[in-house]
Amino acid sequence: MDWLREHPDVKTIRVAAADLNGVARGKRMPARSAQKLFEEGTKFPFSVMNLDIWGEDIEDSPLVFESGDPDGLLMPTDRGFMPMPWLEAPTGLLPLWMFHPDGRPYEGDPRQALARVVDRYDAAGLKAVVATELEFFLIDDSGRTLRVPPSPRSGKRRTGGEVLSLRALDAFDQFFSTLYEACEMMDIPADTSISEAGPGQFEINLMHQADPLKAADDTWLFKMLVKGVARSYGFAASFMAKPYDAWPGNGMHMHFSVLTKDGDNIFDDGGEMGTDALRHAVAGCLRAMPGSTLLFAPHENSYDRLVPNAHAPTGIGWAYENRTAAIRIPSSGPKARRIEHRVAGGDVNPYLTVAAILGAALNGIEDRLEAPQPFKGNAYDQKLAQLPESWGAAIDAFDQCPEIRRIFPDHLVTNYLMTKRQELHYMAELSDEETVELYLDTV
Numbered sequence: 065m066d067w068l069r070e071h072p073d074v075k076t077i078r079v080a081a082a083d084l085n086g087v088a089r090g091k092r093m094p095a096r097s098a099q100k101l102f103e104e105g106t107k108f109p110f111s112v113m114n115l116d117i118w119g120e121d122i123e124d125s126p127l128v129f130e131s132g133d134p135d136g137l138l139m140p141t142d143r144g145f146m147p148m149p150w151l152e153a154p155t156g157l158l159p160l161w162m163f164h165p166d167g168r169p170y171e172g173d174p175r176q177a178l179a180r181v182v183d184r185y186d187a188a189g190l191k192a193v194v195a196t197e198l199e200f201f202l203i204d205d206s207g208r209t210l211r212v213p214p215s216p217r218s219g220k221r222r223t224g225g226e227v228l229s230l231r232a233l234d235a236f237d238q239f240f241s242t243l244y245e246a247c248e249m250m251d252i253p254a255d256t257s258i259s260e261a262g263p264g265q266f267e268i269n270l271m272h273q274a275d276p277l278k279a280a281d282d283t284w285l286f287k288m289l290v291k292g293v294a295r296s297y298g299f300a301a302s303f304m305a306k307p308y309d310a311w312p313g314n315g316m317h318m319h320f321s322v323l324t325k326d327g328d329n330i331f332d333d334g335g336e337m338g339t340d341a342l343r344h345a346v347a348g349c350l351r352a353m354p355g356s357t358l359l360f361a362p363h364e365n366s367y368d369r370l371v372p373n374a375h376a377p378t379g380i381g382w383a384y385e386n387r388t389a390a391i392r393i394p395s396s397g398p399k400a401r402r403i404e405h406r407v408a409g410g411d412v413n414p415y416l417t418v419a420a421i422l423g424a425a426l427n428g429i430e431d432r433l434e435a436p437q438p439f440k441g442n443a444y445d446q447k448l449a450q451l452p453e454s455w456g457a458a459i460d461a462f463d464q465c466p467e468i469r470r471i472f473p474d475h476l477v478t479n480y481l482m483t484k485r486q487e488l489h490y491m492a493e494l495s496d497e498e499t500v501e502l503y504l505d506t507v
Contacts, residue, residue: 067145068098068156077156078148079106081138082174082284083113084480085362086413087506090160098145101158107135113162113172114479117363117506118490122482127172136162136170143281149246150292159281171473174415175277181423181471182276188430190330191323192422193402194279195272199314199410200290201307202236202264203300205504208497210307212264213299225261225311232259233266243268243293250289252282261375262311272319276418283316283414291505303410304503305361306368313369313376314410318421319394321402322429330429331401336384338393338401340432345403346382346391347435348428348467349421353380353390353407355465356420357451358458358484360408364491365503367455369409372444377407379448381439388443390451407451411507416480423471459484 068074077098080090089112093101111127113136121128138160145156162170169176185192204213204221212221215235226232233240240257247254253271260267270286273279287303294301306313322330322345331342361370369376377390384393392404403425408417427433439446452458462468463481494502 065098065102068095071147071154071156073154074156076153077145077158079138079158079160081108081113081160081162082413082415083115084172084174084413084416084476084483085115085117085507086174086284086287086415087115087117087119088288089113089115095156098156098158102140105137105139106160108138108162109133110136110162110170110172113170114483116483116487116490117502122479122486125479125482127479135165137165138162141175141281146250146285148292149249150289150296159285171475172479174413174419174476175280177472177476178277178280178415178419180473181419181426184426185322185422188426189325190426191274191325192276193272193274193321193323194276194418194422195270195319196279196283196414197267197269197315197317197319198283198286198303199260199265199267199316200301200303201262201314202239202266202294203302203307203504205300210500216297223263225263225265226259227261229259233257239293239297243290246289246293247286250285252286252289254286260312262308265311265314274323276422280414280418300504302504304500304507305363305366305409305411307500307504309368312374315369315376315406316408316410316412316414316417318405318408318418319402320405320422320425321400322425329399329401331403332398334398336395336398341429342393342401342403343435344428344431344433345425346428347433348424348426348431349391349403349405350380350382350435351433352420352424352427352465352467352471354449354452354461355468356424356462357407358462358480359416359420360412361455361458362413362484363411363503363507364455364488365499366409366411367453370451370453377443378451379443379446380451381443381446381448382435383438383440383443386440386443389439390443393438411503420468420471424467427467427470455484455488459488
């Protein structure tokens, strides 16, 4: 409420929560409704957290007709209000998460699923520190063919990718300046930006957070912000896994370390190899990886990214300082020893992805799992077990994975499976052009 008092020009607000696909579902309200939101919350049907990618109900879901489509209670997260700088009118955004009317967390809410994993870390006397790196394309989608938008600075279009090119960044300097200013306003800790291998493709790193919920919030809000700012400049920003056949796709790499209550990094052995705990965490992530793939690659288009020699992992393995690996241990000072998980695409739900990775790592730490030997060289040339190669195979692996059911509540697993099986069925009716149109802005 303090934020609204400090911004009397804000007359309307948005309230929103992330559904299973990471899509923001919510309402527009007059600002005068804000006090009631904090005191009483607001209501959405439980089924709203479980819509498919088109925003349709899940057929035969018990959340809909069988139960009368009842309401859940949405309450503000501790994030509070923030601006929506991409809108013309001054507007406040209030992130929400879902509970039962009696105050119990709703197990079908992806943010609640991550909170459940964080609670497991707390019970073990541990704290996870998380950072994400997000890749996205700036795209002119005004015609029938996707292409790079003209530079707001020069009016020219660049047709090729330029890795770590200052010229490519400078071409969109106005956009990035606006974006970074908006990140400051929204308390999103945007750090380094670089140009990537695809035309109009960029990556921005978000700084490490000692609160995984805030790290996931930041990632979810950042995706919303980038898309909004891009539209204000007359083009699209897309986190779609693979918008162009001929160019690498968009990833969302996640770095994490684990601290004791005293702040000591349990992966730090004072040297370059890391501790047994690091290898246990790696082993947990590797064991859960086949079943987790559906969360890291949640859409049909996601599997166009996960192909050999396309800068995305396909084999289930780990290595030190090797970007072809699914799990990389970056070179760093010992105190910053961490794990980088490189499988997820830019099209993921950040809450489910962070929960899956941290949950799998904790499984490995608790069970003292032994990791296989790290490989050396090109992962695509190794004889590694492979990630599920298709969306359907990933759905089946998710369903059959005991690690997934250890991390996530059964209710969420059931809802997610119903959602993805419905999407798999209806996606078969879409052309390639319709698929791009569906995913370009949505994910």
